[in-house]
Amino acid sequence: MSLLLENVRKSYKEPSGNRLPVLGIARYELAQGEQAALVGSSGGGKTTLLNVISGILAPDSGKVVVDGKDIAPLPEVVRDRFRAAKIGFVFQTFNLLPAFTALENVLLGMSFSGRGVDRAFAISLLERVGLEKRLDHTPQRMSVGEQQRVSVARSLANKPALLLADEPTANVDPANQDLILNLIRDTCKENNVTLLMVTHAMEVANRFDRLDKLANFNDPQAAYQGVAS
Amino acid sequence: MNLFSIAWKSVKQRKVASLLTAFSVALGVMLMVVVLVIAGAVDGAFNQRSIAYDLIIGAKGSDLQLVLSSVYRVQPPIANLPYMYLDQLRNDRRVETAIPLAFGDFTKPEHGGFPIVGTTNEYFLNEYTPGKMFEVADQAGTRQLSELYDAVVGSQVAHKNSWKVGDQFTIVHGSADSEDTHDEMFTIVSVLRQTGTPNDRSVFLNLEAVYILDGHQKPIDEVETRLNDFYGNDKERLNAALMQMEELKQKRAKGQEIGDQAMGYGLDTPEAMKEITAVYVKTREVFDAISLQSELKNGSKAMAVNPIRPIKRLMTNFVGHIQSALVVLTGMIIVVSGISIFVSIYNSMSDRRREIGIMRALGARRTSVFSIILAESTVLCMGGGVTGWLIGHGLSVAFAPYVSARTGLLLDGWALNPWEFVLFPVLLVLGALVGFLPAMTAYRTNVADALTS
Numbered sequence: 099m100s101l102l103l104e105n106v107r108k109s110y111k112e113p114s115g116n117r118l119p120v121l122g123i124a125r126y127e128l129a130q131g132e133q134a135a136l137v138g139s140s141g142g143g144k145t146t147l148l149n150v151i152s153g154i155l156a157p158d159s160g161k162v163v164v165d166g167k168d169i170a171p172l173p174e175v176v177r178d179r180f181r182a183a184k185i186g187f188v189f190q191t192f193n194l195l196p197a198f199t200a201l202e203n204v205l206l207g208m209s210f211s212g213r214g215v216d217r218a219f220a221i222s223l224l225e226r227v228g229l230e231k232r233l234d235h236t237p238q239r240m241s242v243g244e245q246q247r248v249s250v251a252r253s254l255a256n257k258p259a260l261l262l263a264d265e266p267t268a269n270v271d272p273a274n275q276d277l278i279l280n281l282i283r284d285t286c287k288e289n290n291v292t293l294l295m296v297t298h299a300m301e302v303a304n305r306f307d308r309l310d311k312l313a314n315f316n317d318p319q320a321a322y323q324g325v326a327s
Numbered sequence: 328m329n330l331f332s333i334a335w336k337s338v339k340q341r342k343v344a345s346l347l348t349a350f351s352v353a354l355g356v357m358l359m360v361v362v363l364v365i366a367g368a369v370d371g372a373f374n375q376r377s378i379a380y381d382l383i384i385g386a387k388g389s390d391l392q393l394v395l396s397s398v399y400r401v402q403p404p405i406a407n408l409p410y411m412y413l414d415q416l417r418n419d420r421r422v423e424t425a426i427p428l429a430f431g432d433f434t435k436p437e438h439g440g441f442p443i444v445g446t447t448n449e450y451f452l453n454e455y456t457p458g459k460m461f462e463v464a465d466q467a468g469t470r471q472l473s474e475l476y477d478a479v480v481g482s483q484v485a486h487k488n489s490w491k492v493g494d495q496f497t498i499v500h501g502s503a504d505s506e507d508t509h510d511e512m513f514t515i516v517s518v519l520r521q522t523g524t525p526n527d528r529s530v531f532l533n534l535e536a537v538y539i540l541d542g543h544q545k546p547i548d549e550v551e552t553r554l555n556d557f558y559g560n561d562k563e564r565l566n567a568a569l570m571q572m573e574e575l576k577q578k579r580a581k582g583q584e585i586g587d588q589a590m591g592y593g594l595d596t597p598e599a600m601k602e603i604t605a606v607y608v609k610t611r612e613v614f615d616a617i618s619l620q621s622e623l624k625n626g627s628k629a630m631a632v633n634p635i636r637p638i639k640r641l642m643t644n645f646v647g648h649i650q651s652a653l654v655v656l657t658g659m660i661i662v663v664s665g666i667s668i669f670v671s672i673y674n675s676m677s678d679r680r681r682e683i684g685i686m687r688a689l690g691a692r693r694t695s696v697f698s699i700i701l702a703e704s705t706v707l708c709m710g711g712g713v714t715g716w717l718i719g720h721g722l723s724v725a726f727a728p729y730v731s732a733r734t735g736l737l738l739d740g741w742a743l744n745p746w747e748f749v750l751f752p753v754l755l756v757l758g759a760l761v762g763f764l765p766a767m768t769a770y771r772t773n774v775a776d777a778l779t780s
Contacts, residue, residue: 178687196340202328206328206686
């Protein structure tokens with residue numbers, strides 16, 4: 099099992115002091131190498147779910163098992179290290195660092211893993227996404243599609259067990275959407291990486307064999323019934 | 328890719344702001360280095376390099392004035408000593424060398440108003456500062472006052488007036504701006520090499536020539552009064568002196584006044600008539616200097632001064648404070664520059680919130696982003712510091728000849744002041760201090776919020 103969520107609850111504290119339940123997931127799982135699209139409406143908790151899975155946020159309760167390890171009870175510093183080593187991220191807005199070249203952005207992802215940087219592997223990843231001639235280009239010298247391809251290469255830099263993609267094609271033109279999507283799916287398949295992609299675009303989601311609707315298994319109100327706020 | 332190189336990237340990304348803040352640190356450090364170099368040169372000139380003699384002997388009065396007038400030649404002399412006292416010193420078993428000096432005249436104002444020093448050739452045959460002998464700049468020079476109206480000039484005097492061996496000049500009486508010009512014409516026989524001491528801006532004449540200049544002879548009555556006053560109870564020496572004066576009176580009565588002879592004009596002036604302003608003394612042993620000094624303290628009309636002590640006192644009580652104030656001032660400039668680094672980085676934090684969020688999302692720990700910001704402020708501080716240090720020393724080296732020509736101060740542009748060894752650790756601490764608050768902001772960044780911002 100690559101990803102298992104069990105009885106996961108997450109709420110935010112509102113300015114009034116009350117807690118706003120956002121996630122209430124009884125069980126959700128993905129097998130190793132599986133690829134799934136997760137569809138949810140805006141404000142439905144998609145990003146919070148990715149943050150909980152990646153360890154950026156700790157859940158209020160429940161289990162978040164990634165690659166066999168429950169990261170929910172771990173201290174933040176351990177979750178950070180675990181995230182760097184086991185989880186890749188592709189963001190909607192690419193989130194490349196503007197001062198760094200394509201190659202440096204990929205190397206940056208490696209440098210936080212604690213395993214050192216593998217320059218040759220970083221270059222091979224950029225070659226894989228078709229950017230062998232853009233290694234020394236900074237983001238502002240690259241097209242939007244190229245930037246997202248760098249982001250994909252960076253997400254795979256630490257050979258993650260799980261890749262989380264947050265609306266990766268939302269900001270690219272239709273011509274590049276297919277390219278990016280295929281790239282993410284193909285590279286995950288080649289490397290046996292589990293892929294969870296959240297999107298609100300059904301035309302993207304429909305291309306996955308497995309399509310989950312967040313609303314179908316996320317019931318925060320029910321999860322928090324009887325829980326003191 | 329380590330944290331330092333990530334910080335360096337960020338510094339380069341904000342090129343203009345980084346350059347300006349680092350430059351402000353560089354400016355502060357440069358000023359401090361220049362102040363320290365000048366302070367070192369002043370300290371060297373006043374303390375170590377000033378004089379190679381153990382004692383200065385002069386008329387009783389302020390020890391500082393005696394040193395300033397006889398060594399640095401920036402103050403008028405206190406009063407004169409009888410020339411006969413020089414013989415007394417030379418016969419003292421504790422004294423190895425005693426060199427007479429007579430001063431009070433100057434080169435003409437248009438020639439720079441440099442002090443005139445009447446002395447003997449011994450002055451040039453002894454070290455002017457420990458381990459250093461006078462050297463001539465012009466190979467034609469002799470470094471010897473062979474003839475009565477010969478003159479040896481310091482490097483600064485020669486440079487200012489473009490004087491060379493063979494050139495002639497006249498001098499003025501009493502003060503540098505005096506219009507009372509002596510008629511005698513002096514001929515330069517030597518130009519000394521630069522020494523970095525007051526000798527560079529001095530003109531040396533034959534002591535005997537000084538006595539025969541118009542206005543330098545005093546009335547016999549006045550001389551007798553001075554001899555009585557100086558020798559007081561030393562009847563034997565007083566009588567010997569007065570006897571010479573008596574002979575002079577008799578000569579004058581016979582019409583054989585001084586100055587009548589065409590050759591050797593005034594050379595037969597009795598010693599009792601002559602006066603000197605100060606005597607440089609080298610003693611045989613260190614203890615001899617102490618013994619002579621303490622002996623003169625009691626009852627004598629002369630005093631012996633260790634040339635270093637009054638200057639050290641002056642440096643400690645006055646000049647030292649000014650130097651400290653300048654160092655503190657430049658230190659404050661560096662601190663203000665440090666604050667500008669703080670402001671620059673702190674202001675950039677809101678723009679960089681997302682960057683920090685990205686790094687954290689990629690697995691960077693809170694301590695990692697904290698270290699990156701701290702490294703950034705340290706890089707700016709140290710980078711500015713090293714640049715300022717190099718510019719400061721570079722400027723000191725570049726301007727050393729100019730400063731030397733104008734002031735006689737020998738600047739060693741690459742000389743390291745002990746304060747400089749403290750400078751870089753202090754800059755390191757300053758960099759860490761000014762980076763701390765922005766680094767804490769990075770540390771506390773909420774990743775989820777930062778990524779959605």
